[in-house]
Amino acid sequence: MSLHDQLWGYFSAADSNRSGQLEAHELQRCLSNGSWAPFDISTTLWGYVQSWSNVFYECDRNRSHSISFKELKRVLKSLQYNVSDNFVSLLTYKYSHYGQEIRFDHYVEICVAMHMLTDQFRALDTNQNGYATMQYEQFLSIMFSTR
Numbered sequence: 001m002s003l004h005d006q007l008w009g010y011f012s013a014a015d016s017n018r019s020g021q022l023e024a025h026e027l028q029r030c031l032s033n034g035s036w037a038p039f040d041i042s043t044t045l046w047g048y049v050q051s052w053s054n055v056f057y058e059c060d061r062n063r064s065h066s067i068s069f070k071e072l073k074r075v076l077k078s079l080q081y082n083v084s085d086n087f088v089s090l091l092t093y094k095y096s097h098y099g100q101e102i103r104f105d106h107y108v109e110i111c112v113a114m115h116m117l118t119d120q121f122r123a124l125d126t127n128q129n130g131y132a133t134m135q136y137e138q139f140l141s142i143m144f145s146t147r
């Protein structure tokens, strides 16, 4: 089973009212009791969410419970993503609402997307030098399979 299918399974289980979105209470239930019922607590995803959550609170320097451009930059660096300020600006613009900071739920979306896209890219980056060659349809498949 691919990571995408796995994540989709976890997501569907957490989305108790089948709205296609995780409402705050659903996410909170998953995060607070750690059950991800009916899934095992030792799942890979739980490990990721915990470490993303730790990084979030470490990087939220002003304790605003949201992260700014500067804080996101620190987050991505601490998660070992080597990206430019322009890219961090793009993420900040896309995932913050009305110029506010990035909330935890959107931050998790960024982490999931970064993780999945980076995995897919690395599989094609055979020399591990940050360059990959792909066909148009391969690119489309990667983008659509991670949405």
Ligand SMILES: [Ca+2]
Pocket (backbone or CB within 6 Å): 060, 061, 062, 063, 064, 065, 066, 067, 068, 071, 101
């Ligand atoms: Ca903050």
